[in-house]
Amino acid sequence: MHPASFGYEAPASLEEVFGLLRQHGEDAKLLAGGHSLLPAMKLRLTQPEVLIDLGRIPGLSGIRQDGDTLIIGALTTHTEVSASETVRNLLPGLADTASVIGDLQVRNRGTMGGSVAHADPGADLPVTLTALNASFMLTSAEGGRTVAADDFFVDFFTTALEPHEILTAIHIPLPAAPTRTSYAKLPHPASGYVVVSAAAALTLDGSGACTGARVVLGGVGGTPHRATGTETALNGQALTPEVIAAAAERAADGIDPHADSYADEEYKRHMAAVYARRAIEAAAARA
Amino acid sequence: MEHPARPVNVTVNGTSHATEVEPRLLLVHFLRENLGLTGTHVGCDTSQCGACTVHLNGAAVKSCTVLAVQADGAEITTIEGLADGATLHPVQAAFQEEHGLQCGFCTPGMVMTAAYLLETRPDADDEAIKHALEGNLCRCTGYVNIVKAIRTAAQQPR
Ligand SMILES: Cc1cc2nc3c(=O)[nH]c(=O)nc-3n(C[C@H](O)[C@H](O)[C@H](O)COP(=O)(O)OP(=O)(O)OC[C@H]3O[C@@H](n4cnc5c(N)ncnc54)[C@H](O)[C@@H]3O)c2cc1C
Ligand code: FES
């Protein structure tokens, strides 16, 4: 199946992108890995007039640590994230998340920025990046701004990104105290996207008590969902099996999951508790 | 509306090609129709089957989900470029040896994914092989002999 006809631009700098966005306005779409956009264009679900390919702009991909921040370029592929020694060492939960996206070929093309900007409610990275308290660098001709993950995801396929803005990098804070990260996913058996998933980031003090917990669910609404009841139940506690089980039971508090042909609401509520428990257990078990 | 053609300079299986194409032309159609390399197959419209897998700058990708213009400047290997003259690539030989195919429709994609896997992870065990094949669908074999063939290829001295 062929996409409808469109014009193609391959700018070499962000300045050129800004100019093209000004020129074409809402007729243009940015192209990163193309693994959400091109399938949608082949099915004629979207028909942009112009594609602006970000793939030839230097400096938009790569992973580096800058003090207590991990900086990941928007064009970094899922394969690069999952294979990165830096990510594996500092944030194994993020490497695990990238390694279960779609399939090997999809991971070789799809990018972190594309996944975040697309904001598919069945996507993996938005869930983990929210648990990691990531923030997103949005750049435009007027300058830049930083938006925290908690504020960035607005609704199904809707984010804080304005049409004239480009997501250039993802910043992840690296807390001084040891933080354990994990991701647990129930994939749809046909599509591989999230049915329900959970990401956990647990900060522990010297005695093993949890001093900070972020537990986030995917697949249960239009955006990643902070399981605040679960987080509260973990805070200040030693992570015994009883504490974890009781905290996970509260994961479904306040969620209103969308049912589909594979999973109804009740099943998703149940899976929310199951996957929250698995994610917390996996994080707690990290050395 | 007419959109201007764009340049595509690529090296496919060691031969360079310089041409211009419509921006909407998918890499798989460029390979099959413009270059006549019909070993790369199209098995779906939804980026799921992997029959179209080729190596783009060394990475296994679904060529139905890449624009030909995005490949400008790239090195591409297709199933036609895998063998060394009359000597089959170890993965191809192992598919023959272990009966890793029935109708053969999925096979070019399976072989290209497997060759990439063994390039990047020569020590791949069964679990890694199965994880790597998640993006390749086969309607005939039930996968058992495909995994066996890749395991056999992985054990070849190289
Ligand atoms: C078969 C298949 C299975 C998949 N399974 C999964 C899965 O299990 N889990 C999962 O999470 N994802 C899955 N995906 C989606 C995949 O992860 C995509 O790669 C990702 O969602 C989009 O990234 P991309 O780089 O391909 O973006 P593109 O498709 O290029 O772009 C997506 C959207 O984001 C915009 N955009 C891209 N980059 C930027 C930027 N830097 N700034 C502003 N806007 C931008 C584009 O304009 C477009 O609207 C799957 C895809 C396929 C084809
Ligand atoms: S034809 Fe490319 S994935 Fe099916």
Ligand code: FES
């Ligand atoms: S051998 Fe027939 S589809 Fe795989």
